[in-house]
Amino acid sequence: MTEHLDVLIVGAGLSGIGAAHHLQSALPDRTYAILEARDTIGGTWDLFRYPGVRSDSDMHTLGYRFRPWTQARAIADGPAILDYIRATAAEAGIDRHIRFGHRTVRAEWSSAQARWTVEAVHRGETVRLTARFLHLCTGYYRYDAGYTPSLPGIERFGGTVVHPQHWPQDLDYDGKNVVVIGSGATAVTVVPALAGRAAHVTMVQRSPTYTMTLPAEDPIATRLRRVLGVRRAYPIVRWKNITIATLLYQLSRRRPHLVRALLRRAAVRQLPPGYPVDTHFRPRYQPWDQRLCFVPDGDLFAAIRQGQASVQTGRIAEFTETGLRLESGAELEADIVVTATGLRLLALGGITLAVDGRPVALPETMAYKGMMLSGVPNLAFTVGYTNASWTLKADLVSEYVVRLLRYLDRHDLDWCVPANDDPTVTERPLLDFQAGYVLRSIDDFPRAGSRSPWRLGMSYAHDLLKLRHGAIDDGALRFSRRSVAREADPRPA
Incomplete structure (x- = not known):
């Protein structure tokens, strides 16, 4: 029955x-x-x-x-x-x-x-x-499967290729050169997470994405929980964050050039002096045409400042046995390639x-x-x-x-x-x-x-x-x- x-x-x-x-x-x-x-x-x-x-x-x-x-x-x-x-x-x-x-x-x-x-x-x-x-x-x-675009010559690459959606738990990246292909939320997350243990991590992006640093801990939420208790503080913090996110989105749609300038200025403050911010962190589209990538405590920028990570912007020409070559002629050595190329x-x-x-x-x-x-x-x-x-x-x-x-x-x-x-x-x-x-x-x-x-x-x-x-x-x-x-x-x- x-x-x-x-x-x-x-x-x-x-x-x-x-x-x-x-x-x-x-x-x-x-x-x-x-x-x-x-x-x-x-x-x-x-x-x-x-x-x-x-x-x-x-x-x-x-x-x-x-x-x-x-x-x-x-x-x-x-x-x-x-x-x-x-x-x-x-x-x-x-x-x-x-x-x-x-x-x-x-x-x-x-x-x-x-x-x-x-x-x-x-x-x-x-x-x-x-x-x-x-x-x-x-x-x-x-x-069952993430998205991986056509990557010319990938079959020649002698290292390990991994898609984040199917990450092998036994993957050893200690002391390895890692290339992360992508610029979205997954790439922005993976790069600083690997940077502490890998020899070096390079994020290869076809075009930049907007990034915004947020504190990993909400100090207002912490204070309100201490004063009001968890249950009474939660809806207040929830509505505070809803309001801020809504205002940011509306401002992005109504005054995109202002938000674009603010995000650029924030990136400049967190990157090394003289860093080519317009090459690697200035997208061609307007804010919120695509989702903003949030960077907790600026961890991605910190990894770049400390020399543990770097960004290369450009198209991939081909893979080699030991890495990949960009159309600009830049060659990147890699032991591991992470295809953070989307869903x-x-x-x-x-x-x-x-x-x-x-x-x-x-x-x-x-x-x-x-x-x-x-x-x-x-x-x-x-x-x-x-x-x-x-x-x-x-x-x-x-x-x-x-x-x-x-x-x-x-x-x-x-x-x-x-x-x-x-x-x-x-x-x-x-x-x-x-x-x-x-x-x-x-x-x-x-x-x-x-x-x-x-x-x-x-x-x-x-x-x-x-x-x-x-x-x-x-x-x-x-x-x-x-x-x-x-x-x-x-x-x-």
Whole structure:
């Protein structure tokens, strides 16, 4: 007999554990399970094991709204974040609801039955479950492989090549010359982490990225915790950081030249005298066209000042047996090459969707409030902010799902489905973001619309009002009962 649940959550990472916490706290009588493809909790924070792996947002906003972050370091390392997620799951008993080793591959909605039938692969066997509501917390990138561009002559290289997404735990880089290819958050993290033990680390970037130094510990948070206690201090620090991040983003969009000058000035102060800052730390794009790379306590700049690390900007001409050569003619010796070249996106975890026997083509759907799909009933997905902490949006999505389930029950409804009936709404990319990993795959994702509620907002304050307090029945959601569907559909249930 197929097991039936009220809610099925896919993914036991930061979003999935948060979704389960919101659900069972607000609706303790609901049955639910979490399907997790891997064998452990943590998602991204368990997968990534490269040296120095850390958050690229402060933990007072990357942490859950309902569970204060209590450690001193606001920019936390991966193991600390993983412990936080696992402790959250264990304390609430969420870990008892997780089905590990279940890779979700297909989900089909039946209007006649008002339920999803979900197929997952577990130890080579297909497992089927049914659920009234499906909440996908799968993130948006592939776990099995990162992105590596074509690197001419890489097969000739006699050293070790490593992608950070699959870092070998026994890799010995002590006293070795290391080249890190990339300039994004991963490269900016890996370089100073390796610099203390490697002979030298060179970051090779095709073009620069904006970097901004932040204190690893938040002194205001520390003082407030001491005076007010952890629980009362946490929301104050959280809103302080949300406000600062929002103002920085808005200033970047409205006065990009000012922010660009401020970031350049900060880099000059932290680099050696006469350093070619405009060559290596002045991007061609405007601030927040791509995500800023945060540097805790200026560790990247410190490694450069101390001669432990350096930056080379230019295109790679070819690899040699002992390193690589740039188009400028510069030759770099290397024992280890780290390809910090980005992610490969994967929409909704690669799950195949169907509604009443009809396959769902994701690029033909439109994202409602950045969390549901037009024409697809009783399904929510989580995509976080690109200009703020992922969890800020994840918490709001989970809260909205709870509100939606309550609304359905209160009005004796079985399902809801977003419908775009406005011909004046034009399509836009779901993620209006210029990062390479987004541009490579965005056409495989659902589309966004030109205005609310089809536009994916990047304002937490705006989403807070709409998702936590806005009307459920806003004209774009259609509601139905199973009996109505049976009368309209002659097919057997």
